[in-house]
Amino acid sequence: MAAGIGSSLESLRYARGSLQVLDQLKVPQAKEYIEVPDADAAWHVVRSMQVRGAPLIAIVSALGLAVEATARMGKAVAPKDAGGFLRERMQFLRTSRPTAVNLFNAMEALEAVVAAAIATCTTAEEIYLAYVKAAEDMLAEDVRANKTIGDAGADAILADMEAAGRGGSGARVLTICNTGSLATAGWGTALGIIRSLHARGKLEQAFASETRPYNQGARLTAFELVEEGIPGTLVCDSMVASLMQRKGIDACVVGADRVAANGDTANKIGTYGMAVIARHHGVPFYVAAPTTTLDPKTLTGSDIPIEERPADELTCLKLGGQTHRLAAPGIGVWNPAFDVTPAPLITGVVTEWGLIGKRGGDSNSFDVSGFLSGGPPPAKRSRRTTELAEMKKMLEKHALDVEAAISRAERALDRTERRLDKKDKGKVDKFASDKQLLGQLHAARSRLQDDIRNKFAALEIDNMCRRVTAAKASEAKMKQAMARTNSAPSLGRKPKEIAKFSDTGDLSLSSAAIGGGSEESTRPPSTANKSAATSPGGSKSLKAGAAAGLVLAQ
Numbered sequence: 001m002a003a004g005i006g007s008s009l010e011s012l013r014y015a016r017g018s019l020q021v022l023d024q025l026k027v028p029q030a031k032e033y034i035e036v037p038d039a040d041a042a043w044h045v046v047r048s049m050q051v052r053g054a055p056l057i058a059i060v061s062a063l064g065l066a067v068e069a070t071a072r073m074g075k076a077v078a079p080k081d082a083g084g085f086l087r088e089r090m091q092f093l094r095t096s097r098p099t100a101v102n103l104f105n106a107m108e109a110l111e112a113v114v115a116a117a118i119a120t121c122t123t124a125e126e127i128y129l130a131y132v133k134a135a136e137d138m139l140a141e142d143v144r145a146n147k148t149i150g151d152a153g154a155d156a157i158l159a160d161m162e163a164a165g166r167g168g169s170g171a172r173v174l175t176i177c178n179t180g181s182l183a184t185a186g187w188g189t190a191l192g193i194i195r196s197l198h199a200r201g202k203l204e205q206a207f208a209s210e211t212r213p214y215n216q217g218a219r220l221t222a223f224e225l226v227e228e229g230i231p232g233t234l235v236c237d238s239m240v241a242s243l244m245q246r247k248g249i250d251a252c253v254v255g256a257d258r259v260a261a262n263g264d265t266a267n268k269i270g271t272y273g274m275a276v277i278a279r280h281h282g283v284p285f286y287v288a289a290p291t292t293t294l295d296p297k298t299l300t301g302s303d304i305p306i307e308e309r310p311a312d313e314l315t316c317l318k319l320g321g322q323t324h325r326l327a328a329p330g331i332g333v334w335n336p337a338f339d340v341t342p343a344p345l346i347t348g349v350v351t352e353w354g355l356i357g358k359r360g361g362d363s364n365s366f367d368v369s370g371f372l373s374g375g376p377p378p379a380k381r382s383r384r385t386t387e388l389a390e391m392k393k394m395l396e397k398h399a400l401d402v403e404a405a406i407s408r409a410e411r412a413l414d415r416t417e418r419r420l421d422k423k424d425k426g427k428v429d430k431f432a433s434d435k436q437l438l439g440q441l442h443a444a445r446s447r448l449q450d451d452i453r454n455k456f457a458a459l460e461i462d463n464m465c466r467r468v469t470a471a472k473a474s475e476a477k478m479k480q481a482m483a484r485t486n487s488a489p490s491l492g493r494k495p496k497e498i499a500k501f502s503d504t505g506d507l508s509l510s511s512a513a514i515g516g517g518s519e520e521s522t523r524p525p526s527t528a529n530k531s532a533a534t535s536p537g538g539s540k541s542l543k544a545g546a547a548a549g550l551v552l553a554q
């Protein structure tokens, strides 16, 4: 899989076994890519700000370890050691930067994948592969999510303009920091909204604030706007109030590093000030955040950890490898990298699932947990989810047929037993053999149930990684998935095979039918389980099994 972002700006280049990231410290002077062969290197590029932006930090961390896991695949290691290695590395990756929750959400979701893989896989290679595929899914999902955010945000801004009587005009939008292709796997969040407006021919001008002290606006956003031919104007942070007063701004759109349960949002330092000014001028203020940036476990903004950075970012100017001193040596410095914008100042939080609404009747807070627990809107469900729903329906019918067929067979045996002439040795032997076959059928059915439960857990966790936040994955869905593995659903074999011996009172079971309706159920559980974690949803029977788990557990 190669990362494609639909523009010349690639924050990363990934193919299985190889990751390169754009060194953002050198942009715009140079476009240089750095190899990231392992988790150590991923941690380093994030820590040193060569890679930054909440979604990208998470993806580069996940993929750095994926590259390392791919390299380890050929080596003979015990499965538990592979799982232990991945867990230890994920723990380490969490320590690079503290504020952007995407990193923690990604690690939590990947840990759930590894836990499921450990429970279902028989080799280290399969565990590594489960991790790698889940990390790759996150990469693809980020680009998809950003494009949807771009469209939803553009719709919201255009609707506000319509309501304000500026319907036919091009939008004048102000942003801060860098939230574009360079902060994500592609397209961007807040800058993605600006990109979408431009693509629709509805953008008059994008204004980017310089974003002192790290200058992500001046160095990176200005670069993206120029590269993409988007009309852009750079202002320094201290000009924002004047800009709104004198130039007219239709909307502010900013990214997010973490959105707390009530909607309070941590983002680049300067965001809060921009929101206060926007409120004063009646300018709508939108936060663009994929669901991976939502943190329902953190109740309010005051609980968000804010990274404080070195003093020399303020006291010195670093350019072209040279450091120039600006401030007098000995001056005290406070340098928080982020601030928190209180929810009341935010007009809407735009996610790939749509806009998060304010709590009923309360314009002061958002219901982030309620929004997440609703899941994605039906129209935005993935093709795999739709396929699962179809299989669910089909298997629901099969499961009913199967149960009916088994009980018909049991009744038939019962009748035969009552009429049985105990002196007729041939009939007695036939009856005994039918009974034995029915017993084997029950045993095969219960093996199949185990198999299906394991497969469904792996598939569901894979799905969670792609579509929900890790917070949800590790709590609600993970609990559900694990509950499924603990409570046996009632399921029989495919109806056709059952029908073969249940339609007549006289049973004639074939050993093939007893062995299992699907190819996988005939294998020993350990072998059959392999594909569950290594290729969730990859085979027909696996999908069927997974869907069956869904049917029976609900």
Ligand SMILES: CSC[C@@H](O)[C@@H](O)C(=O)COP(=O)(O)O
Pocket: 052, 053, 054, 055, 100, 176, 177, 178, 179, 180, 183, 184, 188, 189, 190, 216, 254, 255, 256, 257, 267, 268, 269, 337
């Ligand atoms: C889509 S990126 C959203 C935020 O991560 C962005 O606005 C931001 O604050 C980035 O900070 P940075 O310190 O450059 O990683």
